[in-house]
Amino acid sequence: MDLRYSESEERFRAELRAWLLNVLPALPPKPSGEEWHARRTYDTTWQRMLFEAGYAGIDWPRAVGGREATPAEQLIFLEETERAGAPYVGVNFVGLLHAGPTLVAEGSDEQKARFLPKILRGEEVWCQCFSEPNAGSDLASLQTKAVRDGDHYVVNGQKIWTSFAHVADYGELLVRTDADAPKHEGITWLILPMDAPGIEVRPMRTIAGSREFSEVFFNDVRVPVANRVGDENDGWRIAMVTFSFERGTAFVSELLSSLRMLERLADLARKIPRADGTAWDDAGIRRDLGHLAADFDALWALTKRNVTQAARGTGVPGLGGSVFKLHYTEARHRMGDLAMRLLDRSSLSLEDQETAEHVRGWLHAMSMTIAAGTSQVQRNIVGERILGLPKER
Amino acid sequence: MDFELSADDLALQSGIVELCRGRFTMDRIRASEETGALDQEMWSELVDAGVFSLRLPEDEGGVGLGCTQAVLVFEQLGRALVPGPLVATHLGADFGLTGIVGMVDRDVSPLLVEHLDSLDRLLILAPDGVWVCDADDVQGGQVDAFLDPLTPLYAAASLPKGQLLASDGAGMKLRGAALTAAYQVGIATAVTERAVAYAKERRQFDRPIGSFQAVKHICADMLVRAEVARAAVYAAGVILDDPSAGDETRAVVAAQLLANEAAVANGKACVQVHGGMGFTWEVDVHLFLKRAALLATHFGSNDERAETMAAFL
Numbered sequence A: 001m002d003l004r005y006s007e008s009e010e011r012f013r014a015e016l017r018a019w020l021l022n023v024l025p026a027l028p029p030k031p032s033g034e035e036w037h038a039r040r041t042y043d044t045t046w047q048r049m050l051f052e053a054g055y056a057g058i059d060w061p062r063a064v065g066g067r068e069a070t071p072a073e074q075l076i077f078l079e080e081t082e083r084a085g086a087p088y089v090g091v092n093f094v095g096l097l098h099a100g101p102t103l104v105a106e107g108s109d110e111q112k113a114r115f116l117p118k119i120l121r122g123e124e125v126w127c128q129c130f131s132e133p134n135a136g137s138d139l140a141s142l143q144t145k146a147v148r149d150g151d152h153y154v155v156n157g158q159k160i161w162t163s164f165a166h167v168a169d170y171g172e173l174l175v176r177t178d179a180d181a182p183k184h185e186g187i188t189w190l191i192l193p194m195d196a197p198g199i200e201v202r203p204m205r206t207i208a209g210s211r212e213f214s215e216v217f218f219n220d221v222r223v224p225v226a227n228r229v230g231d232e233n234d235g236w237r238i239a240m241v242t243f244s245f246e247r248g249t250a251f252v253s254e255l256l257s258s259l260r261m262l263e264r265l266a267d268l269a270r271k272i273p274r275a276d277g278t279a280w281d282d283a284g285i286r287r288d289l290g291h292l293a294a295d296f297d298a299l300w301a302l303t304k305r306n307v308t309q310a311a312r313g314t315g316v317p318g319l320g321g322s323v324f325k326l327h328y329t330e331a332r333h334r335m336g337d338l339a340m341r342l343l344d345r346s347s348l349s350l351e352d353q354e355t356a357e358h359v360r361g362w363l364h365a366m367s368m369t370i371a372a373g374t375s376q377v378q379r380n381i382v383g384e385r386i387l388g389l390p391k392e393r
Numbered sequence B: 001m002d003f004e005l006s007a008d009d010l011a012l013q014s015g016i017v018e019l020c021r022g023r024f025t026m027d028r029i030r031a032s033e034e035t036g037a038l039d040q041e042m043w044s045e046l047v048d049a050g051v052f053s054l055r056l057p058e059d060e061g062g063v064g065l066g067c068t069q070a071v072l073v074f075e076q077l078g079r080a081l082v083p084g085p086l087v088a089t090h091l092g093a094d095f096g097l098t099g100i101v102g103m104v105d106r107d108v109s110p111l112l113v114e115h116l117d118s119l120d121r122l123l124i125l126a127p128d129g130v131w132v133c134d135a136d137d138v139q140g141g142q143v144d145a146f147l148d149p150l151t152p153l154y155a156a157a158s159l160p161k162g163q164l165l166a167s168d169g170a171g172m173k174l175r176g177a178a179l180t181a182a183y184q185v186g187i188a189t190a191v192t193e194r195a196v197a198y199a200k201e202r203r204q205f206d207r208p209i210g211s212f213q214a215v216k217h218i219c220a221d222m223l224v225r226a227e228v229a230r231a232a233v234y235a236a237g238v239i240l241d242d243p244s245a246g247d248e249t250r251a252v253v254a255a256q257l258l259a260n261e262a263a264v265a266n267g268k269a270c271v272q273v274h275g276g277m278g279f280t281w282e283v284d285v286h287l288f289l290k291r292a293a294l295l296a297t298h299f300g301s302n303d304e305r306a307e308t309m310a311a312f313l
């Protein structure tokens, strides 16, 4: 075991740091919350800049245009971009972190050639059309139907909670292609062009007030058969590959920003007046803050183990992602609760930027234990697939 | 960076697993429950296996390994619940002390010395450094009733001054804390394994209890606590060997905080999964839980550790 970065890795860090220092000041200010088209432009511009500097698809194979960085370099990338305050993946989340990697693992050569470069260059944005009103945790019971008509599938049905659907060009789409087969065996994974006629996207508000996800309705939408990833009715297996990327690596990129947020919360505690001092004088508050620092540090160590294991294995992240997600999201709940305790009545007004960040963090934490597999579902996965406990029923 | 066990680490790990499985069985460990005395033969097997000389240079009769490897060994000792002042004896070897070495913190009251009757020497942690005295020079009466049946306690009115070993004990305490945390991760793992095995075999309502989510989710949480703490403990071991890879205090304190919690919480969860059997003396689970509670008091409390972590923010 070795946590030291090699000379070439340190060189990578130095180059990246110098590049960030050079380009970040020229970046326009980040558009505010609900300016979705401006946000798309901002995020894709940043992606384009990463691409031109050779940092796009940091963990993607070289053969498809990625950087194929070592696990250490991937972590250095996260450390340095966080340190420099560089933009987050934003609307490129699905394309870069799980749709692209799914195509790398399972797509045809034509699909790789057509779609991957545009994700890397920030030219196309993706979303995930998996969940349906009646198929969330029990995703395999999805009902959106696709019927073959010549060299197209004709899709009818509805998806929901589709993040970034209103700014996306393509979607990961799961459809039922065999209604008579057992539920896991009649599903197909399609690449959905979001501009196809018959698609209606209706944004929904989240509890944080933002319109980041939507309902998506399908009325005789024609999707080329050439857009099928894997075989017809083999979509569940492909979806599992998508999930392993989504759960295994997607949350990791937030961990360091959570640690920074914790540092800001500690600064806030040092300023908030209490009795005849500040909240920081309260040992209970200090210990809860300190405990979260231990949690985030340990999760960073766990990440190093997970990426090392993935690199040594098949390249598809293992079940370590479920362990990470369970602990990380639980810690984020605790951090949010602590922030609310500290802010007390100040949490009610969201005028102040700093206050609003922590209150939104408290709300956001609630989505983390639901999205990408709820904590209950993750515990089933850990219990059954890691510990080998029998299924219920 | 490669944060997985190397081929050598894996060989070391399987060697110690083998040793524990073959020699340090639960029956043998529980045999000393009545007398409370350390099994001298078991101790010499630990000596022969190099548990205490692991980190000594080869020309001093050691194995020449680092903290990275020592945590792997102590993790397995915890998983097997091997009794005795393992960490103190291991730390004593750094100062050339041999025999069975205990450890006590001069400023913590009540002044309770673990395993006193079995000890040769006693390390005394004090604000002005680390001291050592002969165990015979410590006046202590055995406590009649004590929490961990495999760790007899002795109440001492005072301690002799002893000889100064090092005026700055900080580094030694960090190494000891990391090894203690490793042992706790071993306990957290062992009780998870036991809970899972029981949940697969025990049947109620015509099915294994492990098929009930209420039980399955307890087990899943046990694994998560153990894995997160394990990552922190391995990182602490590596950083102690190579301080350029991180802050030693921060790494060790975080690791010990999470490992203590994992061991105690998992011990309790294991009792719950075992139902009424879990509350019996006969089932081994309570021995793991009680050792976890005892070790959680070593090198300070978790409240102090949380404070130390806060100071880094």
Ligand SMILES: Cc1cc2nc3c(=O)[nH]c(=O)nc-3n(C[C@H](O)[C@H](O)[C@H](O)COP(=O)(O)OP(=O)(O)OC[C@H]3O[C@@H](n4cnc5c(N)ncnc54)[C@H](O)[C@@H]3O)c2cc1C
Residues within 6 Å of the ligand: A127, A128, A129, A130, A131, A132, A133, A135, A136, A137, A138, A160, A161, A162, A163, A164, A213, A367, A370, A371, A372, A373, A374, A375, A376, A377, A380, B213
């Ligand atoms: C912010 C956010 C963004 C999202 N983005 C997307 C997206 O881009 N694309 C997409 O396809 N989906 C997205 N989702 C949807 C998300 O994947 C689902 O909400 C999630 O899988 C849960 O499904 P559900 O909402 O139907 O809840 P349900 O499955 O109805 O669950 C309700 C409750 O029952 C529990 N439960 C359900 N089944 C079990 C079980 N077997 N054992 C124990 N407890 C159980 C759950 O844990 C939960 O507490 C997003 C959700 C959120 C909150």
